[in-house]
Amino acid sequence: MATDVLMGLLKEVVQRRPDLKIIIMSATLDAQKFQRYFNDAPLLAVPGRTHPVEIFYTPEPEQDYVEAAIRTVLQIHATEDDGDILLFLTGEEEIEDAARKISLEADEMVREVDAGPLKVYTLYGSLPPHMQQRIFDPAPPPRRPGGRPGRKVIVSTNIAETSLTIDGIVYVVDPGFSKQKIYNPRIRVESLLVSPISKASAQQRAGRAGRTRPGKCFRLYTEGAFKKELIDQTYPEILRSNLSSTVLELKKLGIDDLVHFDLMDPPAPETLMRALEELNYLACLDDDGNLTQLGRLASEFPLDPAVAVMLISSPEFYCSNEILSITALLSVPQVFVRPASQRKRADEMKNLFAHPDGDHLTLLNVYHAFKGQDAQENPKQWCHDHFLSLRSLQSADNVRMQLLRIMEREELEMVSTPFEDKKYYENIRRALCAGFFMQVAKKESQGKSKYTTIKDNQNVLLHPSTVLSYDADWVVYNEFVLTTKNYIRTVTAVKPEWLIDIAPTYYDIMTFPKGEIRSALLRAAERLSRKEKLRSDSSRRR
Numbered sequence: 001m002a003t004d005v006l007m008g009l010l011k012e013v014v015q016r017r018p019d020l021k022i023i024i025m026s027a028t029l030d031a032q033k034f035q036r037y038f039n040d041a042p043l044l045a046v047p048g049r050t051h052p053v054e055i056f057y058t059p060e061p062e063q064d065y066v067e068a069a070i071r072t073v074l075q076i077h078a079t080e081d082d083g084d085i086l087l088f089l090t091g092e093e094e095i096e097d098a099a100r101k102i103s104l105e106a107d108e109m110v111r112e113v114d115a116g117p118l119k120v121y122t123l124y125g126s127l128p129p130h131m132q133q134r135i136f137d138p139a140p141p142p143r144r145p146g147g148r149p150g151r152k153v154i155v156s157t158n159i160a161e162t163s164l165t166i167d168g169i170v171y172v173v174d175p176g177f178s179k180q181k182i183y184n185p186r187i188r189v190e191s192l193l194v195s196p197i198s199k200a201s202a203q204q205r206a207g208r209a210g211r212t213r214p215g216k217c218f219r220l221y222t223e224g225a226f227k228k229e230l231i232d233q234t235y236p237e238i239l240r241s242n243l244s245s246t247v248l249e250l251k252k253l254g255i256d257d258l259v260h261f262d263l264m265d266p267p268a269p270e271t272l273m274r275a276l277e278e279l280n281y282l283a284c285l286d287d288d289g290n291l292t293q294l295g296r297l298a299s300e301f302p303l304d305p306a307v308a309v310m311l312i313s314s315p316e317f318y319c320s321n322e323i324l325s326i327t328a329l330l331s332v333p334q335v336f337v338r339p340a341s342q343r344k345r346a347d348e349m350k351n352l353f354a355h356p357d358g359d360h361l362t363l364l365n366v367y368h369a370f371k372g373q374d375a376q377e378n379p380k381q382w383c384h385d386h387f388l389s390l391r392s393l394q395s396a397d398n399v400r401m402q403l404l405r406i407m408e409r410e411e412l413e414m415v416s417t418p419f420e421d422k423k424y425y426e427n428i429r430r431a432l433c434a435g436f437f438m439q440v441a442k443k444e445s446q447g448k449s450k451y452t453t454i455k456d457n458q459n460v461l462l463h464p465s466t467v468l469s470y471d472a473d474w475v476v477y478n479e480f481v482l483t484t485k486n487y488i489r490t491v492t493a494v495k496p497e498w499l500i501d502i503a504p505t506y507y508d509i510m511t512f513p514k515g516e517i518r519s520a521l522l523r524a525a526e527r528l529s530r531k532e533k534l535r536s537d538s539s540r541r542r
Contacts (some may be wrong), residue, residue: 004238005295008263019248021509035251051210059224065175070134072173083170085153090179099155116148123156126333161204171218172209179456185274187456189480190242236265243275251291282309315413317431328400329363354467357513436476437503444495463489496524
């Protein structure tokens, strides 16, 4: 998405600076599209040195593409000439699981059929750089002089499609799927869904096999599916995303006329309007669409605007240290590890950190324990014993330090409510409402764990991973998960009075249709009014 915005800005700059020359170079872009966008600019094609790649398809669709991919990798290792293997899968959990299974099976092959050694490496965006670098290590040598050569297999997301070239790859295994961001502006839900790739992506994947010598690509789908079912090009991310962060960035750069800003792939007007509306509710834009002081501050953080506003507001609730930790943990992959063979034990360990009011506070408990003396003596062993991801917790630590530097630069106060104060956790829950007040669900009167989202009226269930220990009437949630059912994940119990107090414009009761949610808000408003009256009477008596 940053590329879309950058191209729009460059086009504006060129119109004002005709002397400026811009060269755009890529091995993957739809070149003619960029040529048209930049007023029929000259196009140069520089042929690369590629080798022929033989394509193989499956005769029938595969029921389980992950199992089929593992089987194909092992078959290549057993029957094909030397050369490394690149397997494309969709995400971290899937990749790590497949890598573990391939390693176990390959070890058996070495013992039983005298196959060469096979070294498995994983590659995905959240992997630390030093671990990503391992994919360039040489393949393992034969187990004995004159024995069958070793090879490496890299199990990767689509990061390996275009971002880097790995010498030695001769075989590509392509199940035909990737995780793609999908945004529905009507219900304001952004999700990562496993979706079929495009023809362009399939060609890119196949091309990875022919970089250094003739190669083979094993597509785990039929030739008919490739020709008839895959779209030609992947839809640009700007057409599939919530644009709140993009709009805030453009406003910060002084681009106020968003409707006429010449993007290469203009998003739907509804998506743009939703983004402007959200930023207005967050008080990042005023009613005229101008950037506010809060909006300028929020744009300094590499965060979703709602999360940035929560962080900026946290000193008012005397919990900026705690909200900073929670924000960092929400910015990294899942910290809880739940192996299929040890789920019961993993759940028992998770319950050691569980807070009855929900998942955000549980994450905070995990971080506090991780920074404690016991954990820091041997972090790797401590995380292993408690079924936690050391990698994710270390990443959260780095994110926290980065965000802390921004907060200090912007002179945002770092404060905490004393832990022994009964309002310690309540203040944190109130601060969560300052950012997530648009991500709220109300419990339905019928059915355990059944909720309805505020305003958008989507029926949802609490995700099974939640530690919320009671049927809270109102919850804020971090993520809306679209699977066979609609789930809300990472939830914390809140009170409607807090929502009305913190976001009165969004919770203007007159904007809600008659029904259970409006009635509940009316009752909450009355309770809030009575409390304020009592407080006022008490202060007058003093």
